[in-house]
Amino acid sequence: MSRDVLVIGGGIAGIQASLDLAEQGFTVYLVERLPSIGGKMAQLDKTFPTNDCSICIMGPKLFEVERHPNTQLLTYTDVEAVKGGAGNFTVTVRKKARYVDEAKCTACGLCAEKCPVSVPDVFNMNMDTRSAIYKYFPQGIPSVYTIDDSVCRIFKGKKCNICAKICEAKAVNYEQKDAVFDLNVGAIIVATGFDVFDPSDIKPYGYGTIPDVITAMEFERLLNASGPTGGHLERLSSLNTKAEIEQLEKQIKHAKAGLKRAEKNGQNSDKVDEVKKRLAEMNESLDGLKAKEASLAELRDIAFVQCVGSRDLRYNAHCCSYGCMHSVKEAVVATEHESELKSTIFFTDMRAYGKEFHEYCLRGGSEYGIHFVRGRVAEIAQGDGGRPVVWCEDMDTRKVEQHPFDLVVLATACVPSQGSASLATMLGFNLDESGFVKTDPNKPVDTSVQGIFVCGCAQGPMDIPSSVSLASAAASMAVQTVKALG
Amino acid sequence: METELRIGVFVCHCGINIAGVLDIEDLCEYAGTLPNVVTVQPNLFTCAETGTSGIKNAVKEHDLNRVVVAACTPRTHEPIFRASCQEAGINPYFFEMVNIREHCSWVHRHDREAAQGKARDLIRMAVARAMFLEPIETFKSKVEPRALVIGAGIAGMSSALALAGEGFDVTLLEKKAEMGGLLRDLHKVAPSEVGAGELVEQKVAAIKQEGRIQCFTSATLEEVSGYVGNYSATFSSNGNTHTHKVGAIIVATGGAPLKPMGLYNYDGKRVITQSELETKLKSGKLDAKSIVMIQCVGARIPERNYCSRICCMVAIKNSLHIKEIAKDAKVFVLYRDIQAYGVENEALFLKAKEAGVRFIRYNLESPPVVGDGNVEIYHPAMGKEVPLPAELVVLSTPIVAHDDAESVSRILKVPVNEYRFFLEAHAKLSPLDFATNGIYLCGNAHYPATVREAISQALGAASRASIILSHDAIERVGTVARVDQELCSSCFACVKVCPYQVPHMDEGGKAMIEPMQCQGCGICVAECPAEAIQFGYVSDAQIMAACEALCA
Amino acid sequence: MNNFEPLIAVFSCHYCSYAAADLAGSSRIQYPPNIRVIKIPCTGRVSVNHILKALECGADGVYVAGCLEGTCHFISGNFKAKQRVQYAKNLLSEINMEPERVQMYFMSAAEGAKFANVAKEMTETIRELGPSPLGQNKSE
């Protein structure tokens, strides 16, 4: 028997549920599979309808849940098996090796600076790079670094111990092993959140082939001050071009050095000429790239495409609940970055059903000049210079129109998180037709298994306040369970 | 201060993070020259075990009564060092932290000389500030393990039951003669298809069985005084007046659908509201063969510019129920935007389409016109006005706040918005809390909600309230403002400026700040013209000392 | 005048601008070493007198850095601060000191770069204005 509670998932729902429980005096284990808690909300730039900076309002909660004497944070940890029932669950968890001693690491970041590996940064939606030893995001909690053993040179059998050498706290430990242990709890709260739908499947939208068609979450990172552009609004094509320029400049520098050496050593003139010729070619393509970059510098017209993979019987029948407001917010924030910017939102139904939502949309139109077009986008073609062209029937004028944009942002569906099906099997609860955790509408946080509760987007697509409300509700049910049975 | 000030300064290398840019030896030497500094110690990592025990030992060895650590950001490390101070036997607030990492070594790597100067300045300012630090004590306030729940609709009843389930006593107030609220008159709730009355009766029965819940019907809240953990609520019920001591309060006063007087020929007979339709469905008295429903009646219009969230689903639910009774009945739903968010709602929307319910969109510029036996609507595909047969017209009207929301708001000193829905502490992260500690909200009182949502919020509000109720006493760190009533000139400046409406005038006409309610922002402290408000946590003396130490 | 290095006091709130400064640090964004941060719980804590006192004590410039407008952790503290900064500016005009020596800035905890830019901007502004006429206080 146990009166402790396990919370699975360290996003805003899991954090809120943990805090509610901890503050009522219950011991909480908060398990998060990633190196830091924070979840999707930590990736957002701002939140609607108040335009609050997401990490600013969330940051204090991250600290609070880490520091609370009644919580035990188990990050970088997977749930592996569950036995028992309400009042007495035995949960086996695997705390994955970070290869960094959490108690010693001071998060100084020197290791990451010197690490020779560079891989796409998932937190920044792969639009930036990180090193093999990394912090999931700057404000991540616990504030420690982690070695990604899937990319680290050491774990590929290569010679490298730069991070261990540079770390003065002696926190790096390549010998660290996963720790597998059991937790005894009286109730479990599932707060495993959601995934963002991958729109590459929807071929007519050109995601993955047209560079300036991006997802709403990618746009969120582009708006963010800690994002890949430092919050400077740029098109992805411009970022790509910049990367190409950087690459080419490196090559030119290299070639120039080679030329100097060749001339100095008095090598035969043919070879020198050849290098000169190549250098000239490279300079020419550099000029071309720079011209391209200049042409991409201005970002004026952004399209927001709603219901991408949602309300679509071919992909997900359900509505993502927050997409309309999310896009209005992104349009508002983008305009705050760049006042000359024009945003157009292509929508099916404008689902602004929450408190202050409808008013927010109206303000978006009147104060930020957002252009709302009723009509779902039919296809996104590639126009002149690779610019995305949006085809759509305007349902108010009943005209088929095509408009070129500098950037197209896809409001992608909210889908069950990757591990939710296997977690359901492991814990034995049912899922609904969309793959979210099934609940009785009149018992909104009860799963089909007694003593296991659900909150946040694991239960279904919902906005942040609903997730937070549900988290508190799950905490209440967990308390009632452990008080009765634990 | 009577006792001699004895300050210890600890300077962190943070490996090479600080020491790589700053000359720690020089900083230590310099700190030693500052007034009242009796010991200075460098550490490789002050936050490591050796560092914190170093602080503790130094406190004992040098009889320190103030500790200054020059290291990284207090936002992450202050709690660690405060704990060390406490363990060493000095007040944890006799501690000051200097950020020479994030604010110095990391950001001035290329100008070491200036960085060194800045670090010296920062340490000097901290030592100066440390001289004026005040001890902060935590204080306790007893908690009444009983909650007051105002409103016994589905939200209030669910909250009360959850609180009782968690082991707390509940006083439940209902202004009507019976519990149940809005659901009493309704037919079935979607998507569970449970009878609304049945759901109410289940809850009422559970409440009656639950010894911890005391329910008062025909009740009116009259007065509330006190603060978190310790409220006193006076209310009348069936002619008697009661006063209950409660630790927390949940506002679940609900809302009601708008009566669409003067809209679309509303007459309550041939043109009715959705709830009137549900009464008909419940009694089986629906015989119309053609029904037209009009959405957004009185909502999302300039006078009432909000979306009432639930009306689309109510219309969809009821149209399905009509189709169940009479498969051949024609049902048209005229909408502006269908709000079928999420999984369940969208599925029900599809189910209605499958059942043959027709959905036709209209624009606010060309609203439907209710005629005799028909409703004329501009049909976009037809490109013209089309009369739809309508033996019955059903208007979907928004949930509006109850008239008494304002009086509840006044009694509890919690705000409402322009449509008189109660205003939560934070739209995103505190949706169920009021800015005032110890008072929570749920259900339609907050904003229109489906039954699922109302129950979720009710359970959530119960959890929030339980945080207070689960403690015998609430501990609060005294980082709060206090009024020196001797100095108070009764100018009301603090009353006006406080974002949380905490300061108030006591019987003697002097300002009072209830420490349990104070949030510790210090806004009133800066506002008070008489310097009557003390704020030991960040006192004027500390700030002034830091300013004076700006220059060597 | 080019060698003049201004001394600038910054009143920085715990929840946003101090956090922004921390982020500038962990992101290693370099900015001029002329500012001295005084941490307060909320910019609403800063009184007009604090601002003036900093000038009197030798600061060549003072700015208050709070949360973005509408997102103050304490609801309205930053608005109050904005008013008080304006008040201080008006007073400076009266005593014939440049009101630009005092400024109000708003930033979120996620805006490390903005913190650095503001520090840069303010340093430049004060450098342009030259040393505070109260400079002699420094040596006293």
Add this chain to the structure above:
Amino acid sequence: MSIQDLIERTKVSFCQDCGVCTGSCPVSRVLPGFSPQQMVGKFVLSADLGLEDEALSDRDMWSCLTCALCLQRCPSKVEYLEFVRAVREEAFRTGNKATFAHDGVIETIVNMQRGGLHQNKTAWAREAGQIAESGEYYLFVGCLPYFDVLFRDMGISSLGSASHMLKMLNKLGIEPVVSDEERCCGHDLLWSGNVDVFKELAAFNIEMIKRCGSKKVIFGCPEGYVAFKAYYPLYFGELDFEVVHFYDLVGEQIKDGALKLSRVEEQTVTYHDPCRLGRMAGIYEAPRELIAGMPGMTLVEMERNRENAVCCGVSCWANCSSYSKQIQMDRLKEAEATGADALITACPKCKIHFTCALSSSDMKMEVKDLTEVMAASALEH
């Protein structure tokens, strides 16, 4: 079938009023006022108001190309294709018929095949290769002989394609049945509402193939393939022979090494997916693999390819007008923009329509039939 049943069966009332169909429809882009969504919306409302005659007399249904792009993209999975087919069937009965191009000649020829006609459908085949009178394989030639007559002036040899198909089969050791008794597959009748005659022809063909004892019926034409594969079973239940597309069959043989593709002249080509072969039969990759498998051939894709390909602008020989031309020209320009020397298609009708459009332009693009292109590579040695 009642109109309400039709609505329910085709899920047209599931429409979300979102406009994806119209925004995608190649006709809507060039013919203002035409919209699949509007067509459906009008129909449903008219039916609901009891105005069934009005619903069935609408002419919009004949503007539809039945290209299935709207069906492909509709988020509500409205069965547009089946809706149009069924509505045309109902409308045809009330006298609301399509307007046929080419003076209706083709429709008439098809209708003529109902009687006790004895055709001369094997002459070309005997010339081109070896055929049998009965056996496992049946080669369904379809309309190619008539097209050969009709469009010879345009320089299109439809029989060339048939001959090459036969030669390649022979090379694989297959001597298929080709029959004089074969009738039109009925595809065009089905899509112009004349279901009664469609059924007559279908019944005749099924009987005829049974008589030949064939177990595998090979098609080169996507329309015949789809008519047999999807629509014959709808009316006659499961067929007792297999319906095989030539490209699938040949593709297998190439993979097995039974057929070799030799080097062809270096060229860059692009491939146009016929609606019937692509969206309706789901055959996207087989033709591409064949093209890519010919050494010397470089395949480049148009922006709109596979499930997003656009129609060649005409279906069922109905409604060929300025908008068809516009659609064709846009598609040809798209092909030209890829830098390809030739546009390869896999449907004799697409080839005819594109060739026709090309003849009135100064584009240098060539339009080729995949079977013929392949023959050059497969039959060389």
